Structures are given as structure tokens and as C-alpha cells.
Amino acid sequence: MELDCRGMRCPLPIIKLATALKESEEVILLSDDPATLPDLSAWARMTGNFYEVVGTNKYFVKRL
Amino acid sequence: MGSVTGNFQSETPLHPAASAFLTEAFDRGWASPDKRHAESQKVAILLNEAKESLAGHLGLRREQLEILSDPAIGYHLGISGLLREGSRLLYPAISRSEVFAIAEGVPAEKLETDSRGVAQSPVGEFEDVLAWQSANAETGTIAPTPDTFAGRIFVDATASGALLPLPNRWSTALWSSRAWQGPAGVSIFAIGDRAIWRNALPHFDQRISSSDFSVPLTIASAIALDAFTADYKERRSEIRALNHEIRDFLHNEIGDVDIAGGIDTTLPHLLSFSFLYIDAEILMNELDRRGFAVDSGSACNSANMEPSHVLAAMGLLTHGNIRIALHNEVNRNEVIEFLKTLQVLIAEMRA
Numbered sequence: 001m002e003l004d005c006r007g008m009r010c011p012l013p014i015i016k017l018a019t020a021l022k023e024s025e026e027v028i029l030l031s032d033d034p035a036t037l038p039d040l041s042a043w044a045r046m047t048g049n050f051y052e053v054v055g056t057n058k059y060f061v062k063r064l
Numbered sequence: 065m066g067s068v069t070g071n072f073q074s075e076t077p078l079h080p081a082a083s084a085f086l087t088e089a090f091d092r093g094w095a096s097p098d099k100r101h102a103e104s105q106k107v108a109i110l111l112n113e114a115k116e117s118l119a120g121h122l123g124l125r126r127e128q129l130e131i132l133s134d135p136a137i138g139y140h141l142g143i144s145g146l147l148r149e150g151s152r153l154l155y156p157a158i159s160r161s162e163v164f165a166i167a168e169g170v171p172a173e174k175l176e177t178d179s180r181g182v183a184q185s186p187v188g189e190f191e192d193v194l195a196w197q198s199a200n201a202e203t204g205t206i207a208p209t210p211d212t213f214a215g216r217i218f219v220d221a222t223a224s225g226a227l228l229p230l231p232n233r234w235s236t237a238l239w240s241s242r243a244w245q246g247p248a249g250v251s252i253f254a255i256g257d258r259a260i261w262r263n264a265l266p267h268f269d270q271r272i273s274s275s276d277f278s279v280p281l282t283i284a285s286a287i288a289l290d291a292f293t294a295d296y297k298e299r300r301s302e303i304r305a306l307n308h309e310i311r312d313f314l315h316n317e318i319g320d321v322d323i324a325g326g327i328d329t330t331l332p333h334l335l336s337f338s339f340l341y342i343d344a345e346i347l348m349n350e351l352d353r354r355g356f357a358v359d360s361g362s363a364c365n366s367a368n369m370e371p372s373h374v375l376a377a378m379g380l381l382t383h384g385n386i387r388i389a390l391h392n393e394v395n396r397n398e399v400i401e402f403l404k405t406l407q408v409l410i411a412e413m414r415a
């Protein structure tokens with residue numbers, strides 16, 4: 001599933017990501033908010049999920 | 065004096081002991097201490113007493129101490145004054161923006177910082193300069209002393225004030241009077257005895273950082289530091305217990321929260337925490353409407369819409385961040401009321 005959050009400001013991309021992960025085990029997140037990278041990393045640590053940078057403003061996220 | 069109820073932001077009103085003396089300080093301290101008139105000579109004595117008192121609390125001798133108005137000038141004097149041909153500036157990724165600004169113009173290396181706010185321990189060369197922060201203003205994290213560093217050390221003590229000692233070896237150091245409920249616009253700059261320091265500002269004489277400053281406000285700062293230290297000594301264990309209680313409440317009663325640093329590695333009166341899935345701007349506004357003033361390091365609260373570089377460098381959640389200061393006047397009821405308000409707001413916002 002691809003989730004396009006470009007143009008959105010924090011914390012919206014992370015909130016939308018959490019909702020999307022309820023439906024899909026894997027999500028490709030598109031986000032150009034400068035807070036997304038540090039936030040994804042902290043979010044993954046806090047919630048025990050996995051993420052990886054796969055391109056410019058593009059992240060692969062997997063529910064664990 | 066305004067009420068400080070619900071004030072958890074970093075700024076405080078002037079310490080009551082200092083504000084009680086303010087009018088008298090301006091009446092007695094108006095003349096220039098550098099002139100030879102009788103009034104000036106009296107002011108010179110008052111200033112020396114204030115400097116003596118400040119120096120005593122900060123672990124200095126009076127002769128090492130200079131009064132500056134703007135702390136930003138102190139960063140420049142303290143750091144640029146130590147740099148030489150061939151020097152590199154080493155600075156932790158959680159340094160103040162003033163340090164980043166100086167690093168832009170000189171050979172420099174940013175030191176990565178771990179989740180406790182501890183920068184990798186640099187060795188450096190003899191010519192290098194380390195901008196060392198004794199404690200971080202945003203998160204309260206305390207840095208280990210830079211004992212292994214081979215070069216010269218600038219100490220940024222603007223957050224720790226008199227609460228942490230200077231490291232064994234230091235060349236220049238900077239304090240802000242705000243750290244002890246003193247007036248804004250008074251900072252203390254010190255040059256170590258054997259420091260190879262030069263004045264990086266345009267100047268005539270080598271050693272003196274000649275700048276205009278207010279003698280009455282310097283006296284007020286000295287009185288504030290004296291009173292603040294006494295208050296803090298009395299309240300320290302109580303404030304630490306409150307800090308403990310807040311951490312427990314955040315983890316157990318609210319949850320999904322990222323707290324910066326542990327209780328033993330941060331200043332007990334400073335706490336920074338981030339709530340998952342929370343918009344800090346909305347949270348701050350809701351808290352403000354209920355009479356609680358707090359600060360935030362989240363992007364929505366900054367001028368450039370970038371999240372706090374400190375939170376990002378420590379790998380902490382940058383959204384939903386608020387930071388609070390537990391001032392000496394705070395009582396437990398205020399803290400409990402604040403936590404309960406926070407709990408209700410977070411539950412509503414996450415629903």
C-alpha cells in the first residue's frame with residue numbers, strides 16, 4: 001500500500017501511517033516533511049516496528 | 065510580582081530578592097564605575113562586591129570574570145577568541161544555534177550525540193577548540209566532563225548556571241543570568257588563568273572584553289544568584305522527587321511518550337518529553353488556555369518549521385514535544401493539576 005503524505009506537516013504523516021498500518025502490514029510512505037525521518041526512527045523504536053529509507057522522501061514501513 | 069502559578073516555561077519573573085532591591089540598585093548604581101568622581105567610586109565598590117559574589121558561586125576568582133550584556137556575544141568571544149591558524153572547532157550536535165553559526169565560518173567538526181545527549185568523546189589536537197555544553201537547555205541532559213580532550217575548552221554553562229561545576233581544565237566559559245532567575249541581558253564571561261585567548265572583537269586593549277553593561281542589573285543578578293542557590297539547596301530533593309513523579313505518571317498514566325534522558329543524567333528541574341501522534345502546537349494552546357505555560361521543540365513551534373535539532377540529534381520523537389522547567393516556587397499541587405490536565409488533553413487528542 002502506498003501512502004502519499006507529501007505537503008503534510010508533522011505529526012500528520014506519522015498519524016496517517018499508524019492508521020494505514022492497521023489495514024496493511026507494509027506501507028510505502030511518501031513524505032517531504034523535514035521531521036518525518038527523525039520521527040520515523042523514534043516511532044519505530046517506541047512501537048517496535050520497522051522502517052527503511054528507500055528513496056528521496058520515500059520510506060518502506062513494515063508492521064512487526 | 066506576578067503569580068507564577070502554572071508557569072512551567074523556561075523564563076521566570078526576576079527573583080523576588082533581586083526585584084526588591086532593583087530600585088535601590090538603580091539609585092545607587094547609575095554612575096560609571098570607570099570614572100574618578102565620588103559616585104563612580106561607590107559604584108566601582110558595589111560592582112566589585114557583585115562580581116566577588118558571582119565569582120564565588122560560579123567557582124571563579126573575581127579577576128577572571130567579565131560582565132557582558134548579550135550571551136550571543138559571549139559565544140563569539142569565548143569560541144572565536146580561542147581559535148588559531150590550524151584550529152578546528154569541535155561541537156556536539158546538540159549545541160546552541162550560536163555555536164552552529166560560528167562553526168559555519170571556520171574549520172569545524174560536529175560531534176554526533178547519542179540518545180542520552182552524550183557526544184562522542186573527542187581527543188582532538190592541541191590547537192583544537194571544543195565547545196562543551198555542561199548541560200543542554202532543551203533537555204536538561206548533563207554532559208560527561210571532557211577530560212580526554214587535548215585542546216582548549218569553551219564551556220557553555222548558560223543552561224546549568226551554578227548547578228554544575230566547571231570541568232578541571234577550561235579556557236573560557238559563559239553563563240546567562242536567566243539560569244538563576246536573574247535579569248535578561250546580563251551574562252557572565254570568564255577567561256581561565258592560563259588561557260591563550262585573544263579578543264576576537266575590534267578592540268584597543270588585548271585582555272578586556274570592553275562592552276557596555278548595566279551595573280544595577282549586574283547587582284540584581286548577583287543577588288538573584290545568591291538567593292536562587294539558597295532556594296535550590298532547600299528545594300533540590302523535593303524537585304527531584306517531583307521529576308520522578310512526573311516521569312512515572314507520563315509512562316504509566318499517559319503512555320506512548322518519549323522522555324529525554326534519565327533522572328540521574330539530567331538537571332532535576334528540566335524535563336523534555338514527546339507524545340506520539342500529538343500536535344504540539346494544539347497541545348500548547350490547550351494548556352495555555354488552562355493556565356499552563358510550557359515550551360516546545362516541535363517543528364510547528366519553530367520559525368523555520370524545522371524540528372528541534374537537539375531532539376533530532378538525540379533520536380527523540382520530534383513531534384508532540386513539550387518541555388517544562390520546575391522552578392523553585394513550584395508546588396506539588398500545581399504539578400499534579402498539570403499532569404491531570406495533560407492526561408485529559410492527550411486522551412482527547414488521540415481519540
